Amino acid sequence: MTAPGVKRIVVVSAGLGVPSSTRLLADMLADASVRAVEARGVEVDVQHIELRGLAHALTDNLLTGFPSKELAAAIEAVHRADGVIAVTPVFSASYSGLFKTFFDVLELGVLDAKPVLAAATAGTVRHSLVIDHALRPLFSYLHAVVVPTGVFAATDDFAGAGGGGELQKRVERAAGEFAGLLAGPGSGASTGSAPGRHLVEDEFEHPTDFEDLLKRASDGPPAY
Amino acid sequence: MGMQFGIFTVGDVTTDPTTGKTPTEYERIKATVAIAKKAEEIGLDVFATGEHHNPPFIASNPTAMLAYVGAQTERIILSTATTLITTTDPVLIAEDYAKLQHLTDGRVDLMMGRGNTGPVYPWFGKDIRQGINLAIENYALLRQLWTETNVDWKGRFRTPLQGYTSTPRPLDGVAPFVWHGSIRSPEIAEQAAYYGDGFFHNHIFWPASHTQQMVRLYRQRWEHYGHGAPETAIVGLGGQFFMRRNSQDAVDEFRPYFDNAPVYGHGPSLEDFSEATPLTVGSPQQVIERTLSFREYVGDYQRQLFLLDHAGLPLKTVLEQLDLYGEILPTLRSEFEKLRAPGVPDAPTHASLVAKAGGPTDTAIYGVGDDATGTSDRDSVLEGEL
Numbered sequence: 250m251t252a253p254g255v256k257r258i259v260v261v262s263a264g265l266g267v268p269s270s271t272r273l274l275a276d277m278l279a280d281a282s283v284r285a286v287e288a289r290g291v292e293v294d295v296q297h298i299e300l301r302g303l304a305h306a307l308t309d310n311l312l313t314g315f316p317s318k319e320l321a322a323a324i325e326a327v328h329r330a331d332g333v334i335a336v337t338p339v340f341s342a343s344y345s346g347l348f349k350t351f352f353d354v355l356e357l358g359v360l361d362a363k364p365v366l367a368a369a370t371a372g373t374v375r376h377s378l379v380i381d382h383a384l385r386p387l388f389s390y391l392h393a394v395v396v397p398t399g400v401f402a403a404t405d406d407f408a409g410a411g412g413g414g415e416l417q418k419r420v421e422r423a424a425g426e427f428a429g430l431l432a433g434p435g436s437g438a439s440t441g442s443a444p445g446r447h448l449v450e451d452e453f454e455h456p457t458d459f460e461d462l463l464k465r466a467s468d469g470p471p472a473y
Numbered sequence: 474m475g476m477q478f479g480i481f482t483v484g485d486v487t488t489d490p491t492t493g494k495t496p497t498e499y500e501r502i503k504a505t506v507a508i509a510k511k512a513e514e515i516g517l518d519v520f521a522t523g524e525h526h527n528p529p530f531i532a533s534n535p536t537a538m539l540a541y542v543g544a545q546t547e548r549i550i551l552s553t554a555t556t557l558i559t560t561t562d563p564v565l566i567a568e569d570y571a572k573l574q575h576l577t578d579g580r581v582d583l584m585m586g587r588g589n590t591g592p593v594y595p596w597f598g599k600d601i602r603q604g605i606n607l608a609i610e611n612y613a614l615l616r617q618l619w620t621e622t623n624v625d626w627k628g629r630f631r632t633p634l635q636g637y638t639s640t641p642r643p644l645d646g647v648a649p650f651v652w653h654g655s656i657r658s659p660e661i662a663e664q665a666a667y668y669g670d671g672f673f674h675n676h677i678f679w680p681a682s683h684t685q686q687m688v689r690l691y692r693q694r695w696e697h698y699g700h701g702a703p704e705t706a707i708v709g710l711g712g713q714f715f716m717r718r719n720s721q722d723a724v725d726e727f728r729p730y731f732d733n734a735p736v737y738g739h740g741p742s743l744e745d746f747s748e749a750t751p752l753t754v755g756s757p758q759q760v761i762e763r764t765l766s767f768r769e770y771v772g773d774y775q776r777q778l779f780l781l782d783h784a785g786l787p788l789k790t791v792l793e794q795l796d797l798y799g800e801i802l803p804t805l806r807s808e809f810e811k812l813r814a815p816g817v818p819d820a821p822t823h824a825s826l827v828a829k830a831g832g833p834t835d836t837a838i839y840g841v842g843d844d845a846t847g848t849s850d851r852d853s854v855l856e857g858e859l
Contacts, residue, residue: 312740315680317749452659453690459667459698462660466609467629 255292256431258282259330263300263337263348270370272299274402274420275336278368281420282334285428296330298323300347307350316354324355332364332431333393335384339371343383352387358448364430365393366423368400377401392446394430398423476809477820478802479519480512480795481554481711481778484532487785490733495785501531502538504788508781509542511792513549515799518820520546521554521584521778524561526593529735536569543577550822551577554673554711554778555586555654558615559607560597562631567618567639574644579823582650584673584709585612587658599630605660606630612651612664619648622838638838645833650821652709652776655687662687666694666706671821673709674771676751677780678736681770684710684751688771705818709776710767713752716797720755726790727754734784757801765808773813775820777805 260279264271279295286293300307306320316324327333337348352360367384369376380399388395400423406416457465482505488495496504509520520542525532532538539551551573556566566583574581587604588594594601610628617624618639627633643649652671655661656679665672672691674684692703700706715730717723724743731743731754746752753763768774779798782791819825827833 309741309745313678313737313746315683315749317741317745449657449659453686456659456663456690456694459663462605462609462663463613466606466613469629471629 252292255294256286256331257326257329258286258293258295258332258334258431259326260295260297260334261300261327261336261348261351262297263345263351264370265301265338265345265347267301269338270402270404270407271336271338273407274368274370274400275334277417277420278334278336278366278400278424281424282332282366282427282431285421285424286432289428289432291432296326298326300351303351304347307347307354310354311350320354323351324359327355328359330363332366332427333360334366334368334427335388336368336370337384339369339376339379342376343379344369344387349387352391355391356449358392358446360388360391360393361446363393364396364427366396366400366427368402368423370402372404374401374403374405377403396423396426396430398426475813475819476774476806477518477550477776478805479517479521479550479552479776479778480508480781480798481519481521481523481552482508482532482780482782483523483554484525484530485735485783486529486531487735487783489785489787490729492787494787498531500788504782504791505531505538506542506545507788508791508795509549510545511795513546515795516802517549517798519550519552519776519778521552523554524557524588525590526557526560526596527590536573539581540573540576543573543580548580550580550582552582552652553584554675555584555588557588557593558585558611559587559601559604560594560599561611563611563615564618564631564634564637564639567615568641570649571619571639571641571643574649574823575641579644579647579827581823582652582821584652584654586654587661603630605658608661609664612653616648616668619643622836640837642836644823645827645830646836647823647826647830647833649823650826652707657683657687659687659690662691663694666691666700667698669695669698669700671707671709671775673776674711676711676767677713678750680749681751681767685770688774692772702816704772704814704816707818707821708771708774709778710771710774711751712764712767712777712779713750714760714763714779714781714794715754716757716760716794716801718756720759723754723756730784730786738784757797761801761804761808764805765812768809768812773809773817775818 260275262271262275283293303320306317310316310320337344365388367380369379380401385395400419402416486501512520522535522538523532524535535553543551570581570583587608591601607630610630614626622638624634624637652673653661653665654673662672674687676684688708692706695706696703715723715727728743732738747754753760781794
């Protein structure tokens, strides 16, 4: 359990190599985010989830409809996070299948109103629009609050060829915005599901009275 | 009868992965009958069949199957698992199952389910997004048709009824007992609790945590609606096993069926799936122990059904599984009986429901209709009234 007041950041990365440039970028973003949140006088806790280790469990979940223990723990961590950093390698002009599968098996509402910092790595800078063409729509659909600055890093960025710390500048900027959403004024509203979305868990906690279910069933225009 | 034991089938036509042989529909339908008859022979209490309206299943028209089995058995309770309350007209359900009650001397109950196959809904003029609402409105009508005559009804999902009396009336004036089945929809647990009906969790293919969560809610709401203490609610569970005398033989023989099964095949390993769900593959003693452990997370319950005939297992193997089931049945009965807390109700039967109602009543309407007046619709048509 995280102490009250401590902000939880979960970093989801879908790199396949060990080490991978995706994990490298994820670490840069996590470190910069911790600094930015702590600069606001707020404590922070970081948890990394490497999807490579969950690859089999993710496929199994697609087939069986339920997660293994390890995958359930990862999903729960994302559910409870105050903010998520999501980093994928670019495969065939988009996020990787492994990355997408993780977000495919999340139940509706898990990312509602949650700040998400989206980032991607690729071999060439020509893929840089993947942030705005693939990642941003995905997280918009999932009702996350996507940090305005997304971070894209090509191999050249890690070689320093991009020109002295350009990548680090983008990382700092994104982390600053992320920290603002996480620990800024009114950020308390970013935890849990947004008002209006009624999840299965809520129904188990506070079941709708059957008389109301009966009324609701027959509400609306008759089919005949 | 304290607790009922039985089997349920979904009627899948699946290729046997070890031989490549696919049974014909004829073979699969006849195999289902043989399995049902064998269930009675080994002393089981319940045979239940699913309902599906799409390939690769032969489980359409469950009442024909149950009536046919009913005619060739004497004691076993015939049930459904599940009746599609969403896409089947409640007027037809009321008629069909009351008729089945008469034909089988009350050996009938039903389990309501919604069905999860999207395309099936529009084939019957319905919409899967209305699944919960359909289940709620249709069942409310079904109950009314079984308990009242001359029903005036207007709702959202079917044409209105004016002065409609479903026939035949339920046997002895007592409707078949109803279970409501759902894997993870709290509204259905709520529905079962509201009416004081049974709740059945299929308890296969899914983690036991789903079962536990649903049964807990059902029991809480059962008390909330004034039916009694939570432990007096009526709970049924599914289950899945494959048994051989030696545990390793069971694993070796079942593995190819598991690996290629519809639903869960080509996914997790047999070992992982056995740990994550109630599936038990092993010796008779292992099946006994696992089954007895179910009550630890749902409490004492009234009905245990197992799925034995799926994933392409040949009839011969299924009948062997039933023989082994028959062998462990006395132990299951006596061990569950020993563990059962006082005050837990027995599984409901037609006889117990009739007794509870204070004896049989005849609610049939012996009409003064056409015979007395000498009129009929045809006369009205001829006279230009219709």
